[in-house]
Amino acid sequence: MQMKPNNNKGKIAAEKCRKFLADKRMAMAHIANGGSVEELKRKGIKVAFPI
């Protein structure tokens, strides 16, 4: 399935994907450099332990 965000809702979906990827990249760099999940939480990124 492919959705073309040619309306505001589609643009928001793409914007949210961009935001999630930016969060993920920041978290990856942070974790790889030995940063803590508490510091990420203060930046609004919540690492979870669901397993």
Next chain:
Amino acid sequence: MHSPYKIHTDPNSGYTFITDNNIKYFITFFDRSNELEGIENVQIFEFSFFPENHNHGTHDPRVSQTIMEAINQFFQKESNVLLFICDSIDNKSLARKRLFNKWFISESIPQIEKIDNDIVSGECTYYTSLLLNNNLIEKEKLIKSFSELSIFYNSLKE
């Protein structure tokens, strides 16, 4: 027949495992429940995995087995829902989508359904997948919300 590597809980990153070639992998889940369209009684997590120093090393089939084992364990809780967005930073997002699809097919997890949704925005396509338990009561509602993209825009709610 290979077996998955042992997965360790790491309070500083989520989960880790170390391969025979001494490459450390991180498996991280992000809680997105409050950032997506609210559906009661489920928790939505985004999933990521990466090797330390971005060093993948040589092909190791146990890596994919271990990542799929982590996903399998994740779905032991039936109400968990997994969102996966392929990173596009190096223009390899389509390759990541194909690789994840291959893993999902070869390491099939019983009772888990995977729904794909490609979101095209200008030059960029975001390859997204939602994985959820077939027995989830909210399954149809969630699939509809994901397919219509409405899962992404709770910020439009009045």
